[in-house]
Amino acid sequence: MSVGVLLVDDEPLIRAGLRAIVDSEDGLTVLGEAADGAEVPGLVARLRPDVVLMDVRMPAVDGIRATTHLMSTMAEPPKVIVVTTFENDDYVYDALVAGASGFLLKRARPEEIVAGIRTVVAGESLLFPAAIRRLAAQCAPAGDGLAAAGLTEREREVLRLMAGGLSNVEIAGELYLGVQTVKTHVGNVLAKLGARDRTQAVIRAYDSGFVTPSG
Structure with a gap:
């Protein structure tokens, strides 16, 4: 099964790096890119990706709002993986509450990114328990x-x-x-x-x- 991926990040260099990683892996294909969450609904409707790699912090529409929109308006939304710089970013927990299936750090190794995509497509959780506990401690x-x-x-x-x-x-x-x-x-x-x-x-x-x- 071929897995289609949409890349969403306001930094072109990050998108280029993710594209190189994803497209080099058998069975994974980058279907498109977006520089802001505002572009996500239209691209998802047109491209129908299986997974969205979503930057959590973007200048206009952030990853939380974009994820919330997808989950609330689509009968079968794609899996969303939040991509963040810091695992203790408050935005990460909010994105998970909004419907993201997990998160990856931008410094993750290529094999971790590929494994993360395959994990959420298979229906498993992409969670790091220690990090989630730290995030949850702020509001649970x-x-x-x-x-x-x-x-x-x-x-x-x-x-x-x-x-x-x-x-x-x-x-x-x-x-x-x-x-x-x-x-x-x-x-x-x-x-x-x-x-x-x-x-x-x-x-x-x-x-x-x-x-x-x-x-």
Whole structure:
């Protein structure tokens, strides 16, 4: 399967570097570029990328507003990966809340960028638990705000492990379950929380206080 990528960054040098990395990888293709978030809706509608690599800070329309627009107006929006200079940037957490599937640092190695794209396309979370905990510490409340979601005890265990950055295979090993069973639990968690993907479920776990930034 060929994966189409849209690059959004106000720095031409960054876009050129990302294009070189993406286009050199089999199965990945850069479909277009944008210098500001204002250009994103039109390009996404026309090019239909699978993934958008989105700069978080741009002069006119930033990555948060652009991501929010995509998630709120499209029935099947592309996966959004925020690309940022600093992992503790407040904007990153806001972008994840808005619907981004994860984030990458601009200093990431080429293989990390490629792996990140493939990870979100496969439906896994592109999260760095330690960084997310630091970001969540600034706004996550105490207590358990997910009680009304009706998660079973097993689903709550799975959500906690998802928040720790574990994959389905790793969760299966931790709970001594089959991978397919874990996938079923993850699907149930997403449905009950009304989350689009694993990342959104984890962010809601932090925002509700179900998972605390301290672990």
